[in-house]
Amino acid sequence: MALHDRWVQERKHEHYYKLAKKLNYRSRASFKLMQIDDRFRIFREGDSVVDLGASPGGWLQVAKERVGSEGKVVGVDLRYIRPLEGVTTIIGDITEDSTMRELLEVVGGKVDVVLSDMAPNIGGSYSTDHARSVDLCMYAVAVCDRILKKGGKLVVKVFMGDMMDSLLKELEPRFSSVKVHSPAASRDTSSEMYIISKGFLASRNVKPKEMDEEEKRPEFTSKGGNI
Numbered sequence: 319m320a321l322h323d324r325w326v327q328e329r330k331h332e333h334y335y336k337l338a339k340k341l342n343y344r345s346r347a348s349f350k351l352m353q354i355d356d357r358f359r360i361f362r363e364g365d366s367v368v369d370l371g372a373s374p375g376g377w378l379q380v381a382k383e384r385v386g387s388e389g390k391v392v393g394v395d396l397r398y399i400r401p402l403e404g405v406t407t408i409i410g411d412i413t414e415d416s417t418m419r420e421l422l423e424v425v426g427g428k429v430d431v432v433l434s435d436m437a438p439n440i441g442g443s444y445s446t447d448h449a450r451s452v453d454l455c456m457y458a459v460a461v462c463d464r465i466l467k468k469g470g471k472l473v474v475k476v477f478m479g480d481m482m483d484s485l486l487k488e489l490e491p492r493f494s495s496v497k498v499h500s501p502a503a504s505r506d507t508s509s510e511m512y513i514i515s516k517g518f519l520a521s522r523n524v525k526p527k528e529m530d531e532e533e534k535r536p537e538f539t540s541k542g543g544n545i
């Protein structure tokens with residue numbers, strides 16, 4: 319990257335970092351979700367929302383603000399999430415059956431919106447990071463199949479790469495609209511994109527109570543990857 323472009327990137331990064339501190343948001347990522355919501359109208363007052371990969375809680379803050387006091391927000395992460403008023407949190411790995419079951423129990427019904435800002439630990443080769451990111455997106459899709467209401471929305475982060483097409487092929491039959499978007503608060507150099515899917519068709523919905531049946535459990539195991 320040219321020196322000037324890098325300088326612009328760093329200023330932008332610093333701008334959102336300072337703004338998050340000033341406005342008491344837990345992450346710069348909060349602004350990405352605000353920008354996505356301002357453009358795509360994800361949240362309505364009173365909505366119920368599940369946020370996957372929610373720590374430290376920047377998206378949870380934005381979701382809670384936008385759904386209001388009547389709304390319900392549940393966050394899941396491998397890492398601890400500092401308590402947030404009006405928000406329920408679950409510590410666990412969404413690729414594990416036990417976490418999926420706990421989520422279904424806590425939610426106790428269907429939700430209007432599923433969010434996923436989940437990211438794998440970066441460190442492998444780019445193609446490995448991309449494949450892991452797509453895999454996490456597939457778990458977010460599995461959550462939708464269990465608990466997203468008909469007409470509901472999914473916002474999911476993905477690292478771009480050659481498996482994007484296969485991910486879009488999973489999303490397109492499930493939703494009436496699927497759009498790939500990069501919010502201004504994302505770094506221009508980043509390979510991350512957000513897929514905004516609206517109008518869940520619910521045609522493949524798996525009833526949550528089926529989770530209790532022993533034979534359904536392998537569907538969620540990370541080793542099998544058969545979701």
Ligand SMILES: C[S@@+](CC[C@H](N)C(=O)[O-])C[C@H]1O[C@@H](n2cnc3c(N)ncnc32)[C@H](O)[C@@H]1O
Binds near residue numbers: 344376377394395410
């Ligand atoms: C970019 S951060 C999320 C930031 C968050 N949206 C915010 O605004 O504060 C990505 C998170 O995904 C979580 N994550 C990655 N894999 C996960 C998994 N399998 N289950 C649950 N959380 C996961 C990580 O622990 C990390 O906290």
